[in-house]
Amino acid sequence: MIATNNRLPLALYASTAADVMTPSPVSIREDASIQEARALFTKKGFRGAPVIDVAGRPVGVVTCSDLMIHDCAKATKWSPEVSGVPSKACIAEVAEETVTVGDIMTPAVFSVAPGTPISMVIRELLGLHVHHLFVVDEDGTLLGAISPLDIIRRLAPET
């Protein structure tokens, strides 16, 4: 089955991970506070960010969902009298705690080298069921991030 209708087939105008990545993604340090992470997500409208160590190497990913689950779980613990529903005041108090991003992140990084062929990048994104792949150099330094949308953006009819 050839991928055409009565229109032209699609082609991907990119060949490597470096071609499609969003360079220098905004990252957050693993020792940053929950408050800093929340401020980053709400001000910039991000739904997640890579977490880096002091050397700039990615060590995990933190998402809005991680923060939300953390907020709810903590607040529930703090106010068991309201049958598991966190009160707003409790959430406000939770916000003052000392938990770091490193404590709540998903401590796994799926990364590819900048020269990885695009077909492999797509296979990894789909096979690993992740929303982002990170692009790192030989030293492990974060260079960029790739989402499915970054690839879709470079699809165009073959000419």
Next chain:
Amino acid sequence: MTKPLMSLTAADLMSRDLVLIPKDMSLQGAARMLSRGRVSGAPVVDETGQCIGVLSTTDFLRWVEDGKARHKANDAYCPSWQINGKESAVAETVARFMTTDPVVVIGSADIARLSQVMIDARIHRVIVIDCNNRPIGIVSSTDVLAAVARAGQSRDDAVADTVHDPVACR
């Protein structure tokens, strides 16, 4: 999947496994629905089931930030448990913190249109509605990419067949 790539529609690609959030639900309840459903956002519906917005985990964090700011402003006057007592339950519903004007498509929207909507709005999920504006599914950018990858794979197979297996050319 036997349909050609470019004729695939939102209805073909969408997941029908939907989390629907009632507009009058509390934000805490909605947060629980999002985390149980393992989704980062979901359509908000009114009493008639019509889609009136979308609530994401980012909206929830905004609500926490907002509460923190007001908490701080009121700090000099009363302790937190009093502030909590004054909060009106009605004011803390999903409808107040959701994003209105959700990006939606109808089931017959094709894959090119879906991709364009995602690229233009910079979003990874599009709500699919029926003719009555009721959500019937969600298409993610991963769903679109998977369809493209499948089509590319079968095209490569077709080319390989014509080269290596003359029977395929008949």
